[in-house]
Amino acid sequence: MTQSPTGGEVMIEVFRQYGLRTVFCLAGAAHAPLLRDLEQTDFHIIPSRHEASTVAAADGFARVTGLPGVAMIAGHQGMPNALGGIRTAQLACSPVVLLASVSESAEESMGEETNDGLDMVKPFVKWARTVHDANRLEEFLNAAFHQALSGRPGVAVLGIPTHLEGEAVDLAKRIPSRKLPVAAPQPAGEMIAGLADALAKAKRPLILAGTGAALSGAGAALRELAHACDIPVFGHALGRGLVPEDMVHGFPWALSQVAAQKADLVIAVGIRLQQRIGFGMAPRFAEDAVFAQIDIDAGEIGRTRTVELPIQGDAKAGVEMLNAELARRGAPSFGTGWVNDALAERLERVAGLGRDNSRPLHPFAIARTLMDKIPEDTIFVADGADVYNWMSAEMRMRSERCYLDHYPLGSMGIGTPLAIGAAAGARQQAEDSGNARRKVVLVTGDGSFGFYPAEFNSAVIAGLELTCIISNDGNWGTERNALLTRLGTTVNCVIGQCDYHLVAQGFGAVGEKVETAQELADAVDRALAHKGATVLNVITDPDAGEERKTDPRLRMVTFEDLKSSLNAHHSMDLR
Incomplete structure (x- = not known):
């Protein structure tokens, strides 16, 4: 007699249909039965320290691999934290399936703010449903994947009472389900x-x-x-x-x-x-x-x-x-x-800037060093504000699915978990293909690094290879230079040049402080060769951003046309 599989084992069968061997989960008891079953397989379970990071890492995985990303959180208390990651993935059209533990029945939530645990997220995702029967897990999970992948991809949320993942599935009552093809409609x-x-x-x-x-x-x-x-x-x-x-x-x-x-x-x-x-x-x-x-x-x-x-x-x-x-x-x-x-004047201005060795490093030095050293298939992740602008001027992408950033939502700091997911995706791709693992490089600001620094603990635990370069100007650079230009003050914009490399070391990663061009070149070589996570704390010129505020040739991210565009907008729909 065939032994009945658990709900978790059925879910793993579905994951495999979509080519998955990687999932992202915040530690805890919410999905313990499924995690127990995953632990007995060849799956990689990537931990996280914040629910937004869990979802964003699944997002980064999806962008790099073309496979759907799976994120697992506790639904009730975890969902508010997850919203930033959910909106980032949804607006970026990333196929992400979020598995959220929910109350076992609507009655148990009487008097609470929601009646199924998903009300908070329903306005912001493509699809959200709750399954209440272990025999329908396969059906609902396939539906979630199909919704995430079809049409314009996005986030699908499946609420699962935790006991279903450990419950035996009745083979006689199990509803047959399979992976559905994603249609590619032909233009006329x-x-x-x-x-x-x-x-x-x-x-x-x-x-x-x-x-x-x-x-x-x-x-x-x-x-x-x-x-x-x-x-x-x-x-x-x-x-x-x-x-x-x-x-x-x-x-x-x-x-x-x-x-x-x-x-x-x-x-x-x-x-x-x-x-x-x-x-x-x-x-x-x-x-x-x-x-x-x-x-x-x-x-x-x-x-x-x-x-x-x-x-x-x-x-x-x-x-x-x-x-x-x-x-x-x-x-x-x-x-x-x-x-x-048309670009000649801009390119000449960019080429001539940031080469004065008597000043602290210009962020252009980071981009130029990377372009000299990274392989063509490197996955580049951009975060921050001023440093994002500088990287946009110098970095050139040379292969498919090699570029990730925090837009269109623009949620600061989300680049760190995106890079974690990208590194997990690069590992699975290498394991599946037998090819060398693609390098993953995150360039972020000191302000944006501060949002999710504990995720480097996640990277170390998961054994991921990742290089993070922080442009540390000791300030919220964009705001500092805007206030200096307009009001002559830097109030509430100074952070201080903190020892972020020591933060990385505290989480078990390699951390180095960099202050000169030669130190940067050598440190990048070591980071790319390291089989683990590295954080380079690069001290950069706090005054560099002032030139961007006054010289349009240096503005890669612009807003000056926003008002005129809105006034003359073709429609009133500004989704």
């Missing part, structure tokens, strides 16, 4: 033909590639299009690196956005036209620019501006269809020199 052929017509009339076309392009696997098709037609591709968010940022065909949006106004045709592929993209409007783009938008979510098309060529469908399918149509007609060729012409 006539719309692709219309886009080809527009390309035939264009002089300076520009492609914007975003997270949706990466999620659909459109990288190869975009590279084919960029090279066949000699079209520049500006990458943003997870879309960075789909076309390697060689400054010939691939360009980083943050640095190159000043050239976007020169484009007469803009093809937005899997990218939401949010504030970072100037809502797709002037002054970031020409008033008379023609826009085409390929997006899996029809509701996203034309949400912030008029789109002359709306194309609803899968990004990869859309670009592949366009390539086929252009091959049939004969592909036009445009050239990308106009982009570098």
Whole structure:
């Protein structure tokens, strides 16, 4: 007679269907039966010290691997803490399944603030349900994964009474369920033909590639299009690196956005036209620019501006269809020199800054050192404010799924758990493929590092390889320099150059203090070679950010067009 599996064992079977051998969980008794069953397998259980980190690490794992991330928390007291991670993942379109322990029945919550433990999170996720029968765990868990992965990916929350994970499943009553295919809707052929017509009339076309392009696997098709037609591709968010940022065909949006106004045709592929993209409007783009938008979510098309060529469908399918149509007609060729012409003044200013060895290190020194030393497939995680801006000027992404940051939510500090998840993802990828493990490098500010420093304890416990570089200017740099410029004060902005390398050592990681360019180069070499977690506390110039406030050529993250964009907004929907 076949022994009945526990609920936890059934859940592990489902995890395997999705290629998972890694889960993220805050320690505690909430999921003890499932954790006990996982402990007997080849799964990696990645601990965390805060629920936002649990979810953000699962988010980082999903962005790097393309697999769904699984986060496990206690639902009642843990959910308020988790909200920052949940919103970061949801807005970044990351497929994350959050398993939350809940009360065993609605009656047990009578008089409490919620009746099922999920009310707090329902407005902020794609899907949230509670399962009350161990025989339906497989069905509900598959539904959660399908919701997280299908359409525009996002966060799905499954509430599970803890006893279900240890309860025996009745094989006679178990409801059959399986992994469902995720549909990739094909764009309409006539719309692709219309886009080809527009390309035939264009002089300076520009492609914007975003997270949706990466999620659909459109990288190869975009590279084919960029090279066949000699079209520049500006990458943003997870879309960075789909076309390697060689400054010939691939360009980083943050640095190159000043050239976007020169484009007469803009093809937005899997990218939401949010504030970072100037809502797709002037002054970031020409008033008379023609826009085409390929997006899996029809509701996203034309949400912030008029789109002359709306194309609803899968990004990869859309670009592949366009390539086929252009091959049939004969592909036009445009050239990308106009982009570098528009960038020349900015690039010259960036190249000449931060090379004065008589001053404390400029953050540009961090980026330049990394570009000299990191392998092309390195996963780069950006956090902070001023240092995020500086990294955006110098870092070039050269492979797919290699770039993570804290936007569009912009929650400071979340880069640390994102990097933890990325490192866990890099390990699973290496184990599954037999290839070398990809390096993971996080560059953050001293302010943003302070949000989740205890997660380096998690990294050490989990045996993850990760390099964290802190640009330590002793201040909340963006706020300090804004107040100095406007009011002549630094009130409530000074942190002090704390010994963050000692914090790292306290958690069992390697920690080093760095003050010179040579020390930085040597320390980066040691960190990349180390089979564990390293934190480099790099003392940087607190006055560097003042130049960014006064020189537009140094602003990679801009807000000056926000008011004008909102006033002229195509719609009132500012989701």
